[in-house]
Amino acid sequence: MPSPVTRRSARRRRPPVPDPTTSPVLEVSDLQVSVGDHLVAVHDVSFSIGRGESVGLVGESGSGKTLTCRAALGLLPKTGEVDHGRIVLGGTELTGATRRTWNDVRGTRLGAVFQDSASYLNPSLTVGHQLAEQLRVKRGLSRTDAHRRAVELFAEVGLHDPEGVFHQYPHELSGGMQQRVLIAIAVSCEPELLIADEATTALDVVIQAEILDLLDRLRESHGLSLLLVTHDLAVVAETCERILVMYAGEIVESGTTEEVLARPRHPYTQALMGVATIGTWERRALEIIPGQPPSVGEDMPGCRFAPRCRFATEVCTSGPVALADLGEGRAARCARIDDLEGAPA
Incomplete structure (x- = not known):
């Protein structure tokens, strides 16, 4: 008799497993990250993410999940640094990349959604202005085209009355709506990889399920890869094809989600x-x-x-x-x- 994990996962339609013969969209090799006074927080972490693949990175708070993702985004805190290792995005070496290179990559080839959506939105600007500005700066759209595309994206991420939302400020939106806005911004320039770091943690279970379904739909419709960072195994069971289990800065287990959760080693x-x-x-x-x-x-x-x-x-x-x-x-x-x-x- 299959385990509850297997039964629940089987009811969910999953996109086809990526072709292993194609080059990964992200390769992280022997990554070591230290913080503060050279305290090693991430120990020789290696993994890859295939094109169109969804991978869950799971572990307790403080396990090094977020630092690993921040390193992959070039957004380590001031006290953090990459001691050694490689980060390669679609064949582009990002280890030791300049600020200009990171600015060119983030928002176009790399998208990110974080936990506290309100802190990543400018309270003095409408959410439509913030998305349209991204489209104008990163994709070179005119003001009119950026407005039209922003409204389309708001509709695509499930916001009702997208034209009305375009003119609203962050404080006028619920937490779930703010998270949808951030997702629209993250996918607006068709990135190769979307990193969602605890993107559903602060939401109630109904909105959480809707956001997970949205990420799954966007992955299929936009052809992007997904790295989902969470401490919640249920979230990974519902969304990811493969799982990386992290403890105290090390990956301690990896494999397909169904295999790892049904038969943890x-x-x-x-x-x-x-x-x-x-x-x-x-x-x-x-x-x-x-x-x-x-x-x-x-x-x-x-x-x-x-x-x-x-x-x-x-x-x-x-x-x-x-x-x-x-x-x-x-x-x-x-x-x-x-x-x-x-x-x-």
Whole structure:
């Protein structure tokens, strides 16, 4: 009998899996990011996103998800820097790129939507003006054409009375409407990749579902790739074809969403399943993950999850643990991966 995750995911129509023979839209290799006084927050992270593919990046707060995305967008905080690694967007090397190069890429080839929509909209300008300005600056449209295209985009993202919304200020819109405006701005210049960082966290469950459906539709209609950053496994189960599980700055498991959520191979992924409500409306007592993640920059000789893991032994702390290739696109970073195969989640 399939798990609740499998049953729920099966009811949702998914676009075709991207052709693996085409070059990825984004390649991140051995990325290390430090913050503050050279405290390493992201440890040698590598992943790629295919053209038209949706990938979920999931983990607890402080796991390094947002820093990884900020590095891919060239928007690290002032105290952050890329120590080493490569970031390649559609064949364009962005590692060490100039500000001009980043300005040319962001908004055209890279789009982004963040959690607190109100803080990314100028309160003194109408939302229509802000979208039209993007179209005029990035695509060179005339004022009339930019206005017309902005109204079309507002209609495409599901805003009722798009012409009326064009003339409204951010404070006159609900949180869900503000998020739709940001999505319209993000896709206005037909980017290759859209990064949505906790884009549905502050919304109620009904609006959250509508935004996820919108992102799925836009991915198909615009042919863009999606990197969805969240701490919510249910969001990934509904939206993404592939999942990257991140803990304490490292990717600890990866694979297709259906496989990872149905048969998690890393104890941390198993623990996340215990605190999630995926694919079932039944009431149940949610578990907790004991302990706390390591501090940013904390030096640990072995598995970074070992202090919180119920399966940890001496071998887990004796040395670095590599991300093991499990075949068929699966990988997990666990020193006891063979011993724990088939262990109950």
